[in-house]
Amino acid sequence: MNKRPSIFFFFFVASAVLAVSAYAYLVSRTPTRSTTFAKTDKQGGIVAGFPSLPVYPGAKTENTYKKSERGLVGFQGDWLTSDRVSLVMAWYLQKLPTYGWQLVEAPEFPETDSELFAQFKKGKQILNLTVEQESRSETEIHAEFPLQMP
Amino acid sequence: MKKYLLLLITGFLFISSVKNVSASTSTDPNFKVAFIGDSSAGSNFQNVLNLIKQEGAQMVLHQGDFDYSAGPQIWMDKINTTLGANFPYLGSDGNHDNWDTDGYAAFFKDRLVKMGLPAPSGNLPPSYSAVYKGLKIIFSKENGDPAFLQSQLAGNTHTWKICSWHKNMNAMQVGGKGDEQGWPDYETCRQNGAIVATGHEHTYERTKTLSSIQNQTVDSSCSDPKNVCVAPGRTFVFVSGLGGNGIRNQDRCLPTTYPYGCKGEWASVYTSDQAGAYGALFITFNYQGNPNRAHGYFKDINNKVVDEFDILTTGGSGGTIPPVTISQSPSNPPISGSGKPGDANGDNLVDGQDYVIWLQNYNTQASGAAKGNFDGNGVVDGQDYVIWLNNYNK
Numbered sequence: 001m002n003k004r005p006s007i008f009f010f011f012f013v014a015s016a017v018l019a020v021s022a023y024a025y026l027v028s029r030t031p032t033r034s035t036t037f038a039k040t041d042k043q044g045g046i047v048a049g050f051p052s053l054p055v056y057p058g059a060k061t062e063n064t065y066k067k068s069e070r071g072l073v074g075f076q077g078d079w080l081t082s083d084r085v086s087l088v089m090a091w092y093l094q095k096l097p098t099y100g101w102q103l104v105e106a107p108e109f110p111e112t113d114s115e116l117f118a119q120f121k122k123g124k125q126i127l128n129l130t131v132e133q134e135s136r137s138e139t140e141i142h143a144e145f146p147l148q149m150p
Numbered sequence: 151m152k153k154y155l156l157l158l159i160t161g162f163l164f165i166s167s168v169k170n171v172s173a174s175t176s177t178d179p180n181f182k183v184a185f186i187g188d189s190s191a192g193s194n195f196q197n198v199l200n201l202i203k204q205e206g207a208q209m210v211l212h213q214g215d216f217d218y219s220a221g222p223q224i225w226m227d228k229i230n231t232t233l234g235a236n237f238p239y240l241g242s243d244g245n246h247d248n249w250d251t252d253g254y255a256a257f258f259k260d261r262l263v264k265m266g267l268p269a270p271s272g273n274l275p276p277s278y279s280a281v282y283k284g285l286k287i288i289f290s291k292e293n294g295d296p297a298f299l300q301s302q303l304a305g306n307t308h309t310w311k312i313c314s315w316h317k318n319m320n321a322m323q324v325g326g327k328g329d330e331q332g333w334p335d336y337e338t339c340r341q342n343g344a345i346v347a348t349g350h351e352h353t354y355e356r357t358k359t360l361s362s363i364q365n366q367t368v369d370s371s372c373s374d375p376k377n378v379c380v381a382p383g384r385t386f387v388f389v390s391g392l393g394g395n396g397i398r399n400q401d402r403c404l405p406t407t408y409p410y411g412c413k414g415e416w417a418s419v420y421t422s423d424q425a426g427a428y429g430a431l432f433i434t435f436n437y438q439g440n441p442n443r444a445h446g447y448f449k450d451i452n453n454k455v456v457d458e459f460d461i462l463t464t465g466g467s468g469g470t471i472p473p474v475t476i477s478q479s480p481s482n483p484p485i486s487g488s489g490k491p492g493d494a495n496g497d498n499l500v501d502g503q504d505y506v507i508w509l510q511n512y513n514t515q516a517s518g519a520a521k522g523n524f525d526g527n528g529v530v531d532g533q534d535y536v537i538w539l540n541n542y543n544k
Contacts, residue, residue: 035405069405074423076399078326108192108395112219114246117352117396128422130352130396133246142326144399146422147406 037069050075051125051145054095056088059141072147079141080134085113088139089131096120101127124148176309176441177284182206185431187213187244187316187349189393191225194428197451198394199232205432205449209282210237213349214244214316218395222252236264242289243276244316244349284308285435288344290315294509296334296535297502300542303342309442309463310380310435311344321366321412323351323389324402324419332512334535336363336387341539343380343463345433346387352398353421354431354448356388356457358414363387364532366415375408375417381464386417390431392450397422418457420448427452433461492541494522500541508538 040047047064055061059079067074081088089107097103104126105119115132130142184207189195202210210233217225229239239261243249250273259274267280276291277298286308290299292315299313317330327350339346340363359369359378363385372379378386399422403412406423410416420426429450437445437460444461492500494507508522511530516523522530524537 035407037405037411039404065401067404070407074399076401108190108194109218109220114219115215115395126422128397128399130398142398144422146399146425 035069037067039065039067041065046077047075049073050077051127052099053077053127053143054092054099055079056081056083056091056141058083059088062140067147069147071149073150074147075143075145077141077143079143081139081141082137083139085116085131085133085139086111088141089116089118089129092129092131093118096127096129174307174309175284177435179436179439179441180434181283181285181436182208182432182434183285183312184210185213185347185388185390185433186210186393187389188215188352188391188395189217189225190215190395191217191220191228192394194394194451195225196228196232196394198392198428198430199228201449201451201453202430203232205430207430207432208238209285210239211287211312211314211347212239212241212393213314213347213390214242215246215349215391215393215395216241216244216254217252218246222254222257226253226257238265238282240280240287240289242314242316242349243292245292249276281308284310286311286344288313288339290331290335292317293330294332294335296332296338296539297505297542299335299338300342300539301502303338303344304542306342310444311339311342312347313339313344314347316348317350318348318389320402322348322357322363322387323353324355324400324410324416324421325351325353325398326401327351333364333532334539337532337536338539340385341383343382343385345380345385345461348387348389349391349393351389352391352396353400353419353426354388354390354392354429354457355419355421356417356431356446356448356459357386358417359384359386360415366413368413368415376459378417378459378461379463380461386461388431390448392420392426392428393430394428397426397428399423417459418448420450420456424456426450426456427454429454429456431457490541491519491524492538494519494524494538496520500538500544504538505535508534 042064044061047066049066050064059081062078062080064077101120101122104121107116107118118129120127126146128144132140134140184202240258247254249255255274259269262269265282277295279288279302286306288299288302318327319329358375359372361367361369361384369384400406403410403416410419427450431448433444433446435444437443442463446459447455448457449455494504511522514530515528516530522534524534
């Protein structure tokens with residue numbers, strides 16, 4: 001006589017635990033955009049906090065941006081010039097070490113004028129530099145600082 | 151007597167259904183293909199080729215930008231010495247490639263011959279196709295060739311089909327590339343159930359299953375990032391541009407960790423923001439005894455697998471193209487010179503010539519079907535293309 005309520009109670013507790021567990025599992029499986037991030041663009045100018053970087057003489061600033069997430073910060077800057085790809089990259093290869101940037105990955109065919117890539121490092125900061133022929137008369141310079149601790 | 155008749159009809163229907171199933175042709179079992187792009191011809195490319203050899207790929211599909219003026223012969227020599235002069239290797243024309251003058255047309259034509267496949271008597275055009283080991287591959291030229299894609303895909307019964315080209319649309323990459331290839335290429339391949347392989351942006355990213363690529367609509371019935379579905383009407387897109395010439399960052403669809411931003415269309419992203427390295431995407435078709443299953447993984451040259459997924463397909467299109475739903479109703483009823491929707495030149499046929507007229511007026515304000523504005527809304531746009539596509543060859 002006394003046993004019946006305890007069995008009901010047991011089933012009630014077990015069902016509640018199962019329901020809560022199932023809900024928690026479903027919530028954990030549902031992708032939520034919990035990572036907060038921010039991106040600030042500045043067209044034609046230099047965004048606040050942009051790393052110190054020499055800019056190729058006469059190059060026109062297209063856009064710079066800053067992005068941040070999980071305590072990490074990244075930047076990108078894009079410039080345009082009418083000079084040849086190989087000339088622009090040669091200038092950066094010569095100039096960046098004087099600003100403390102150490103060459104990590106050199107362009108593989110620095111004499112070519114199609115698209116050249118070089119990677120530099122200063123402390124923990126990485127700079128990926130791409131110089132690319134955009135059209136017959138335009139060369140685009142991309143300086144990218146991947147997400148890293150500020 | 152009735153019983154026997156019923157048995158006979160059932161048997162006939164069974165044989166017919168079996169015949170229909172077998173009409174779809176899969177690849178050779180466990181056929182492994184490597185996808186790369188944007189390689190140049192230096193030591194990074196060499197490392198990627200070594201990886202491809204190490205992984206036992208049986209073919210390479212290169213999504214364009216081969217030698218970057220380093221010298222086509224240097225690029226070709228690296229392939230010949232690492233993989234072999236007869237190794238199946240095909241590619242798409244990229245914006246840094248001189249298809250004819252640098253000898254790429256001749257290089258890929260030679261490969262087609264060595265693979266035992268038919269090749270054109272003249273120069274190999276940048277839009278071409280091949281079927282190798284049961285895999286249908288269609289290469290679309292720079293800036294798009296949907297009429298060619300459609301002509302190759304319509305009625306094709308191969309279980310696995312690849313659309314390959316170099317450039318992107320801004321929304322189909324996570325870097326800074328603009329709208330270049332055109333949506334019609336993407337949408338034509340989706341409608342026909344072909345996987346879309348691209349390069350250009352020097353990163354790796356892969357979408358989930360999309361039921362509209364142009365609108366980046368994830369197929370709600372197959373939304374798992376690790377399991378994608380390919381069938382007429384739905385497919386996935388990837389950029390595999392870490393072939394050796396530089397690594398770019400993630401500009402779009404932030405954050406840089408899953409779940410990514412935008413519309414939740416990305417399943418995997420690997421750029422310099424994820425400390426990316428050069429590598430290749432490998433897809434094994436007809437995987438583990440299932441002709442409708444494939445397995446993909448992106449591996450970098452440090453042997454790190456950064457993406458792994460399964461693909462299921464329902465096979466060939468069987469000759470029918472599913473109708474395309476246009477969400478916005480046209481402001482005016484479709485009109486054309488012949489009264490036939492999609493017929494721009496009024497010859498009563500909806501064909502490639504009408505597509506060319508549409509393309510010449512694309513993104514312009516023009517009235518009348520004679521200029522490719524089939525829905526009469528005053529702008530020649532993607533909706534007009536869809537009208538053309540739905541009436542193609544009718």
